[in-house]
Amino acid sequence: MDSVIPLRTTTATAATVATTVRPRFSIQPLSNPRPNKPAFSLSVPSSIFMSHRARNLPQCSPVRAQQDGSAVASESTIPEGDALKIKEWEAERFKDEIATSEGIRIRRRPPSGPPLHYVGPFEFRLQNEGNTPRNILEEIVWNKDKEVAQMKEKRPLIVLNKLLSSAPPTRDFLGALKESYSRTELPALIAEVKKASPSRGVLREDFNPVEIAKAYERGGAACLSVLTDKKYFQGSFENLEAIRNAGVECPLLCKEFVIEAWQLYYARVKGADAVLLIAAILPDLDIKYMIKICKLLGLTALVEVHDEREMDRVLGIDGVELIGINNRDLGTFKVDISNTKKLLEGERGERIREKGIIVVGESGLFTPADIAYVQEAGVKAVLVGESLVKQPDPTKGISELFGKDISC
Ligand SMILES: O=C(O)c1ccccc1NCC(=O)[C@H](O)[C@H](O)COP(=O)(O)O
Numbered sequence: 001m002d003s004v005i006p007l008r009t010t011t012a013t014a015a016t017v018a019t020t021v022r023p024r025f026s027i028q029p030l031s032n033p034r035p036n037k038p039a040f041s042l043s044v045p046s047s048i049f050m051s052h053r054a055r056n057l058p059q060c061s062p063v064r065a066q067q068d069g070s071a072v073a074s075e076s077t078i079p080e081g082d083a084l085k086i087k088e089w090e091a092e093r094f095k096d097e098i099a100t101s102e103g104i105r106i107r108r109r110p111p112s113g114p115p116l117h118y119v120g121p122f123e124f125r126l127q128n129e130g131n132t133p134r135n136i137l138e139e140i141v142w143n144k145d146k147e148v149a150q151m152k153e154k155r156p157l158i159v160l161n162k163l164l165s166s167a168p169p170t171r172d173f174l175g176a177l178k179e180s181y182s183r184t185e186l187p188a189l190i191a192e193v194k195k196a197s198p199s200r201g202v203l204r205e206d207f208n209p210v211e212i213a214k215a216y217e218r219g220g221a222a223c224l225s226v227l228t229d230k231k232y233f234q235g236s237f238e239n240l241e242a243i244r245n246a247g248v249e250c251p252l253l254c255k256e257f258v259i260e261a262w263q264l265y266y267a268r269v270k271g272a273d274a275v276l277l278i279a280a281i282l283p284d285l286d287i288k289y290m291i292k293i294c295k296l297l298g299l300t301a302l303v304e305v306h307d308e309r310e311m312d313r314v315l316g317i318d319g320v321e322l323i324g325i326n327n328r329d330l331g332t333f334k335v336d337i338s339n340t341k342k343l344l345e346g347e348r349g350e351r352i353r354e355k356g357i358i359v360v361g362e363s364g365l366f367t368p369a370d371i372a373y374v375q376e377a378g379v380k381a382v383l384v385g386e387s388l389v390k391q392p393d394p395t396k397g398i399s400e401l402f403g404k405d406i407s408c
Pocket of ligand 1 (some may be wrong): 136137192194197198200326328330362363365383385386387
């Protein structure tokens with residue numbers, strides 16, 4: 001049985017509602033609207049209506065219907081504290097809507113129900129719907145959101161800002177890639193220090209990050225990528241700091257799931273020279289503003305994309321100098337190195353060349369043929385983890401991967 005809930009928090013006509021409502025509801029204008037009643041009816045599956053009632057939300061009382069068929073909330077009935085919570089909740093939802101409109105499917109945190117007294121009509125979720133991450137990337141992001149909140153409490157931005165003055169200077173990540181490419185005429189190597197990953201589990205039991213980093217440097221890596229996520233990759237900021245303090249000269253990429261600007265400051269303080277910004281997670285405006293912060297901090301931003309839509313978004317953002325094409329779908333784990341070629345074909349490739357952007361081919365590279373394939377597609381650098389970190393001797397692993405010694 002369907003129920004009818006004619007509610008609206010702000011003035012809106014049936015027509016405006018009809019354009020914003022989600023398809024699983026049906027809206028019909030009432031043929032004979034009565035005074036003081038909205039001129040439309042909204043049919044909602046009864047299960048959704050039940051979840052609305054189960055949450056104890058007011059149904060009609062704070063809403064006043066108008067002659068034109070719209071309805072307004074009588075805000076005077078909402079306690080001040082709740083009104084603030086409602087505003088915060090609506091602001092979050094607004095951000096989510098922007099992200100969705102840019103094609104971002106990863107939600108920043110589990111959706112919460114509206115606060116008490118919220119009377120918006122069209123957001124009645126089925127109970128429990130949406131509170132489970134849709135894929136591993138979303139799970140990582142939800143976990144990161146909590147983790148960053150805790151870390152920020154211990155080290156607020158004001159503290160990090162002070163530490164910046166004693167942090168070692170950054171090294172030129174992009175310059176190191178360009179220099180290596182012109183020296184070897186092969187894609188510059190960003191070698192990844194990674195103990196484990198969600199898709200492959202533990203890659204190396206005897207994992208000594210500093211030893212691995214030094215072995216990569218001896219093998220001719222231009223830069224290193226250091227996983228700092230603990231829960232899913234068994235990495236840490238201690239590893240990043242230790243590699244930096246051990247005198248490794250290769251510039252270091254902090255391989256993190258950045259969702260907040262605070263993390264950029266933290267990475268910088270811990271010795272990073274570059275940070276990863278993942279387009280599948282970050283809306284355009286966040287990328288734009290984080291790139292500016294990176295510049296202020298002397299960090300290089302590696303902006304990672306996986307599909308055409310993300311590439312087009314990133315190509316529209318000013319200040320992007322380094323783009324990584326991940327051959328791994330971070331939601332499904334599927335790896336396909338032809339993804340690099342696909343994203344560099346035609347007009348996109350031309351725009352990238354015109355803008356002088358350096359492209360990094362990331363993930364799933366195991367053989368000299370793989371390196372040649374992505375080089376042919378147009379990359380000037382590669383990011384390699386598994387195939388090197390698993391080698392008993394990672395220095396030798398680099399020569400095998402490139403089919404020659406690239407250290408001199
Ligand atoms: O590798 C994963 O399982 C993974 C899962 C979810 C998010 C990110 C993930 N990996 C990050 C990377 O893409 C790789 O560490 C990096 O590109 C190197 O890839 P590979 O050479 O295949 O180890």
